[in-house]
Amino acid sequence: MSYGDWLAMWDSRIVPGRYSEGQSRWLTRLTPETIAPLAAGMQQKTSPFSGIIVHDFRGAATRVPLAATAFGLREEHFLVEIVAIWEPSAGVDGHAHRQWARTLSQNLAPHALPGGYPNMLGPEEHEQTAQAYGSNLGRLQRIKRLFDPEGVFSSAISLPLQRAA
Numbered sequence: 001m002s003y004g005d006w007l008a009m010w011d012s013r014i015v016p017g018r019y020s021e022g023q024s025r026w027l028t029r030l031t032p033e034t035i036a037p038l039a040a041g042m043q044q045k046t047s048p049f050s051g052i053i054v055h056d057f058r059g060a061a062t063r064v065p066l067a068a069t070a071f072g073l074r075e076e077h078f079l080v081e082i083v084a085i086w087e088p089s090a091g092v093d094g095h096a097h098r099q100w101a102r103t104l105s106q107n108l109a110p111h112a113l114p115g116g117y118p119n120m121l122g123p124e125e126h127e128q129t130a131q132a133y134g135s136n137l138g139r140l141q142r143i144k145r146l147f148d149p150e151g152v153f154s155s156a157i158s159l160p161l162q163r164a165a
Helices: 003-008 032-044 059-063 095-111 126-132 134-147
Strands: 019-027 051-057 077-086
Touching: 019 095, 032 051, 032 095, 077 095, 126 134
Parallel strands: none
Antiparallel strands: 019 077, 051 077
């Protein structure tokens, strides 16, 4: 399947006007202890548009030297994306949908590697975000201080910046 065709599979779910919340976890293996919360999560999802995506991270991507990119995990693993997507409606603030994603992420946490995919971590996941960069964090923070000391290029997925003393 081409990458374009894979992305097109999401066209019916990700449309303008819908809300979303994403969480991620890295798992070394799929075991009964990790599959059980995934299966339960799918049974308990709060929207027909929500879902769980499991990426098998192996092969060439694991052979890239860790310091060559910002990505903080170059060993074989499964990336679990937990995506809550819902339609806006009167009187619904999305709490149940966000809570579904967060609860599933918390249920996987005891079996997960530290961190998670940075592009899927929200502004509240401070510890997970810092760990997502692994041993690259210090180098990335030095670069951030050098080129963006005022935090102009910060976002919801911002690199945790430690100010120089």
